[in-house]
Amino acid sequence: MKKLAVFASGNGSNFEAIAKFKNRVYQVELLICDNKGALAIKRAIKHKIPYFVFNPSDYDCKDSFEQAIIKVLQAYNIDFIALAGYMRLIGKTLLEAYKMRIVNIHPSLLPAFPGLNAIEKAVNYNVKVTGVTIHYVDQGMDTGRIIAQRSIKVKHKSAQILEKTIHKIEHRLYKRVLSKIIRRLEDESIN
Secondary structure, three states: OEEEEEEEOOOOHHHHHHHHOOOOOEEEEEEEEOOOOOHHHHHHHHOOOOEEEOOHHHOOOHHHHHHHHHHHHHHOOOOEEEEOOOOOOOOHHHHHHOOOOEEEEEOOOOOOOOOOOHHHHHHHOOOOEEEEEEEEOOOOOOOOOEEEEEEEEOOOOOHHHHHHHHHHHHHHHHHHHHHHHHHHHHHHHHO
């Protein structure tokens, strides 16, 4: 079974959905958080999952705090990373240490509406269809290779209602896609 770390900055509902998923492929071993007030930390405590909280301003540069994160990931023997509402771009240091082993979930059909406030942008643009994208992480803002997408019709002009619908899709889709990706990596390492 592969060991998974989840990076989150806020609510942590995707973190919790991933952590609660019963499977034989991965187990969430660690939460990495850049916000000491994040609800994700309370969810980690509830599920007895260790967590590491860091304040980026305590470090000289991104490379420094990513080196600190890597030390923690290595201490827990982490095999794979899932970003779930982590509000920072991943830098070269982490990308090299976990090449093709970092994925992200985004609340739009990328390449449409990358970055912050994707749901609000979709509502403001009056789109008829939006959705969820899971992609590999690279140095860009939601620019990595797409792994999976699910679309939904936009039936309401409310960002709050759309957000609830998108979260339901995210919670179902992410854990299943993670299982497939990690299983495939495991199969490749055996062969």
